[in-house]
Amino acid sequence: MPARFKPCDEELVFEKTPPSHFEVRPGFAAKIRPALALLAGVSLTACTSGPDYVPPAAPAPAQFKESKGWKIAKPIDTLDRGAWWSVYKDPRLSSLMSQVEISNQTVTAAAAAYEQARALIREAQAGYFPTVTNSYNITGTHEGGAVTGTGTSTTRVTFNPVANATWEIDVWGRVRRTVESDAAAAQVSAADLQNAKLSAQATLASAYFNMRAAESLKTLLDKTVVEYKKTLEIVRNQYAAGTVSQADVVTAETQVLNTQAASIATDVTRALNEHAIAVLIGKPPADLTLARGALAYTPPHIPVTVPSALLERRPDIAAAERTLQEENALIGVAVANFYPTVNLTGMFGFAGATPLPITAANEAWTLVGSVTQTVFDGGLRSAQLAAAKAAYEQNVATYRQTVLTSFEQVEDALASIRILTQELRKWEEAIKQARLAVEVYLNQYRAGTVSFTTVVVAEATLLADEESGLAVRQSLFIASVSLIEALGGGWDTSLLPSLDGLSTVPTLTPPL
Numbered sequence: 001m002p003a004r005f006k007p008c009d010e011e012l013v014f015e016k017t018p019p020s021h022f023e024v025r026p027g028f029a030a031k032i033r034p035a036l037a038l039l040a041g042v043s044l045t046a047c048t049s050g051p052d053y054v055p056p057a058a059p060a061p062a063q064f065k066e067s068k069g070w071k072i073a074k075p076i077d078t079l080d081r082g083a084w085w086s087v088y089k090d091p092r093l094s095s096l097m098s099q100v101e102i103s104n105q106t107v108t109a110a111a112a113a114y115e116q117a118r119a120l121i122r123e124a125q126a127g128y129f130p131t132v133t134n135s136y137n138i139t140g141t142h143e144g145g146a147v148t149g150t151g152t153s154t155t156r157v158t159f160n161p162v163a164n165a166t167w168e169i170d171v172w173g174r175v176r177r178t179v180e181s182d183a184a185a186a187q188v189s190a191a192d193l194q195n196a197k198l199s200a201q202a203t204l205a206s207a208y209f210n211m212r213a214a215e216s217l218k219t220l221l222d223k224t225v226v227e228y229k230k231t232l233e234i235v236r237n238q239y240a241a242g243t244v245s246q247a248d249v250v251t252a253e254t255q256v257l258n259t260q261a262a263s264i265a266t267d268v269t270r271a272l273n274e275h276a277i278a279v280l281i282g283k284p285p286a287d288l289t290l291a292r293g294a295l296a297y298t299p300p301h302i303p304v305t306v307p308s309a310l311l312e313r314r315p316d317i318a319a320a321e322r323t324l325q326e327e328n329a330l331i332g333v334a335v336a337n338f339y340p341t342v343n344l345t346g347m348f349g350f351a352g353a354t355p356l357p358i359t360a361a362n363e364a365w366t367l368v369g370s371v372t373q374t375v376f377d378g379g380l381r382s383a384q385l386a387a388a389k390a391a392y393e394q395n396v397a398t399y400r401q402t403v404l405t406s407f408e409q410v411e412d413a414l415a416s417i418r419i420l421t422q423e424l425r426k427w428e429e430a431i432k433q434a435r436l437a438v439e440v441y442l443n444q445y446r447a448g449t450v451s452f453t454t455v456v457v458a459e460a461t462l463l464a465d466e467e468s469g470l471a472v473r474q475s476l477f478i479a480s481v482s483l484i485e486a487l488g489g490g491w492d493t494s495l496l497p498s499l500d501g502l503s504t505v506p507t508l509t510p511p512l
Contacts, residue, residue: 047172047173048172048173048176048177048332049172049173049174049177049332049333049335049336049338049339050173050177050328050329050331050332050333050334050335050336051328051331051332053324053325053328053329055321055324056324056396056399056400058311058399058400058403059400059403059404060307060308060310060311060403060407061307061407062306062307063306063307064304064307064407064410064411064414065411066410066411066414066415066418067304067414082489082490082491083097083098083490084201084484084489084490085097085201085205087300087302087484088205088296088299088300089300090296092290092291092293093205093208096204096208096277096281097201097204097205099281099282100197100200100201100204100280100281101197102282103281103282103283104197104200104280104281104282105282106196106199106200107193107196107197107200108282109196110189110192110193110196110197111193113189113192113193114186114189114190114192114193116189117182117185117186117188117189117190118186118502120182120185120186121179121182121183121186121502121503122506123182124175124178124179124181124182125175125179125505125506127168127170127174127175127178127179128170128175128505129167130165130166130167130344131165131166131167132163132164132165133163133164133165134161134162134163134164135161135162135164136159136160136161136162137158137159137160137161137162138157138158138159138160139157139158139160140155140156140157140158141155141156141158142154142155142156143155156353157353158351158352158353159350159351159352159353159354159355160349160350160351161349161350161358162347162348162349163347163348163349164345164346164347165344165345165346165347166343166344166345167343167344167345168341168342168343169342169343169344171339171342172335172336172339173332173336174332174333174336174337177329177330177332177333177336178329178333179503180325180329180332180499180503181325181326181327181329181330181333182326183499183502183503184322184323184325184326184329184499185322185323185326186497186502187318187322187325187496187497187499187502188319188322188323188326190496190497191315191316191318191319191322191496192315192319194315194318194491194495195315195316195319198315198485198488198489198491199485200280201489202481202482202484202485202489203276203280204276204277204280204281205481206478206481207273207276207277207280208273208277209295209474209477209478209481210269210273210474210478211269211270211273211274211277211290212293212294212295212296213295213470213471213473213474213477214266214267214269214270214273215266215270215292215293215294215295216294216295216470217266217467217470218263218266218267218270219294220463220466220467220470221259221260221262221263221266221463222263224259224463224466225256225259225260225263227459228252228255228256228259228459229256231252231255231442231455231459232249232252232253232255232256234442234445234446235248235249235251235252235452236249236252238445238446243448244452248452251452251453251456252452252456255456255459255460259463274288274289274290277290295470295473295474295477296477297473298473298476299417299476299477299479299480300480302417302480302483302484302487304410304414304483304487305487307407307410310403310406310407310410310487310488311403312492312493312494313487313488313489313491313492313493314406314486314487314488314491315488315491316402316406317399317402317403317406317488318493318496320395320398320399320402320403321399322496323395323398323399324392324395324396324399325499327388327391327392327395328392330388330391330392331385331388331389331392333388334381334384334385334387334388335385337381337384337385338381338385339373340371340372340373341371341372341373342369342370342371343369343370343371343372344367344368344369344370345367345368345369345370346365346366346367346368347364347365347366348363348364348365349363349364349365350362350363350364351364406486409482409485409486410483410486410487412482412486413479413480413482413483413486414483416475416479416482417476417479417480417483420472420475420476420479421476423472424469424472424473424476427465427468427469427472428469430465430469431462431465431466431469434458434461434462434465435462437458437461437462438455438458438459438462441454441455441458442455
């Protein structure tokens with residue numbers, strides 16, 4: 001198949017209706033050779049109906065609004081292709097992430113969809129070639145003596161191997177546009193596969209950091225229980241000395257029990273996230289048990305590129321853009337329907353009284369060419385063309401909306417990281433002050449200058465501040481995952497299968 005064809009004039013008008021068919025008889029073999037040569041030449045130099053694809057402009061700002069203070073990434077700063085999670089420097093996370101592409105069922109389904117799309121290309125490419133069928137007919141006839149007029153009956157058996165072929169010559173590029181559309185659809189499917197991988201990986205990373213945050217919260221609560229027990233011991237000593245009432249002892253014991261209960265409750269969150277991770281890597285929850293760990297203190301710095309680079313890095317944007325070429329090619333298919341179809345049908349076979357030998361003396365063949373033009377269809381083709389153009393315009397809007405949404409997601413993640421980082425600094429300062437307050441009030445309680453209620457309030461404030469600080473750190477990690485996902489991970493459009501490669505006609509092998 002030629003790689004490129006000139007577009008046909010969509011306004012071409014036939015002054016006369018082409019003949020419906022012409023027939024070539026065996027005796028005219030010498031005359032059909034020029035016609036066959038002409039048809040072959042037309043097929044190889046034919047034009048392609050419809051407009052050639054030109055990517056539409058996308059609304060891309062010069063820079064991200066929330067990127068102030070962010071250094072624009074250089075090529076050496078970019079995320080690793082595929083293994084974007086390596087920036088977290090967490091071997092256990094990397095081990096889990098590597099299993100998503102292999103075992104995640106959503107990704108497996110997307111991979112199967114891509115293979116289906118490639119098969120549809122080959123299905124369309126079959127239109128480049130004639131369809132050939134063969135048959136072997138055996139016909140027996142008998143005539144009685146009265147029929148023959150000789151008084152002797154006659155029986156004849158005819159053996160007739162026949163090959164039949166039909167071929168619609170792609171003069172106007174309908175098949176070529178169909179192949180182009182299917183090849184672009186395969187690219188869409190390939191981008192969807194990458195998007196499914198990225199989505200599953202980001203979901204797993206979020207579940208992983210949520211699990212680690214739950215473990216860190218449990219560690220915090222267990223440490224707090226130890227501190228509360230020390231406070232309880234102080235209260236009991238004060239009660240034994242007769243300086244405080246039993247109410248202080250009961251309050252301190254309640255404080256310990258409440259914190260122990262909260263510590264146990266964190267196991268629910270951890271279990272749910274561990275189960276989610278198991279499913280994301282294609283395992284039943286019963287088959288995955290992760291060792292306990294802790295949430296890292298701060299997420300890594302994520303390199304941010306200029307907005308225009310985002311158009312090349314997000315698989316969902318690539319899928320939306322490739323859909324445009326798919327729909328644009330279908331406009332060409334609708335245009336080609338206005339032109340006449342050129343068909344060749346032929347038969348070649350032998351007829352004889354014995355199966356073998358087959359000789360040239362009993363050969364028979366026919367070749368019929370037809371040119372068919374629809375002169376009235378009630379507006380069907382015009383409606384189909386209008387629908388194809390409308391579908392293209394609809395997908396242009398979808399593409400631009402996808403681009404806008406991607407910018408919004410990047411801006412959201414950048415804003416979240418910037419604001420949460422500022423918030424975390426304040427919580428760290430508050431934690432220091434709250435811890436100091438607890439120490440001061442405990443000393444004053446020992447001296448009998450403040451009530452135990454003051455100590456309880458101070459300790460509760462410290463724990464609340466520590467929990468809030470941990471929640472902000474957790475949110476920072478989730479925001480970093482969202483930013484990486486919004487930036488497309490380590491993917492870019494150069495990883496898509498090429499359109500020419502997908503459109504290449506495969507080597508034909510005869511059926512078994």
